[in-house]
Amino acid sequence: xxxxQKKQMLQSLTGKSDDSLLSTYLTIAKGKIQDRxxxxxxxxxxxxxxxxxxxxxVLQVEIAAYLIGKIGAxxxxxxxxxxxxxxxxxxxxxxxxxxxIIPIAKVVG
Numbered sequence: 001x002x003x004x005q006k007k008q009m010l011q012s013l014t015g016k017s018d019d020s021l022l023s024t025y026l027t028i029a030k031g032k033i034q035d036r037x038x039x040x041x042x043x044x045x046x047x048x049x050x051x052x053x054x055x056x057x058v059l060q061v062e063i064a065a066y067l068i069g070k071i072g073a074x075x076x077x078x079x080x081x082x083x084x085x086x087x088x089x090x091x092x093x094x095x096x097x098x099x100x101i102i103p104i105a106k107v108v109g
Contacts, residue, residue, distance in 0.1 A: 001054065001057040003026070006064075009058075009061045010025070010064050014068045025067050029061070029093075030052055030060055032093050036101040036103060037050075037052065037053075038103070039105070040105055056101065066093065066094070066097065
C-alpha cells in the first residue's frame, strides 16, 4: 500500500481531509512501529534497511487514526460527562496495538 492509499484510508476512518495532518500522523505511526519492530536499531538508522514491512501498513493507519482520535484529549486518564466515560490506559499507543508487531533483532558480530 502506498502513502496515497494510506492517506485515503485514514481520511475515510477519521473524516479529516488536511493532507499535512494525515501525513504527520502516518509518519508518527510509522515511527511507533519502527521503534517496536527494531528495538536495537541505532537512533539514525538507514530507512531502507529498517523500513516497515507491508504487513504493518493497515496497523500504521490504525495507529494514526487512534492518535488523531485523541486530539484534544491527549493523556486523558479519566473523563465523565453527560453519560460518556473516557479513560486511556496510557498517553501513547495502546499496548494491544503494539503487541501485533513482532520485534526483529540481528546477531551482532
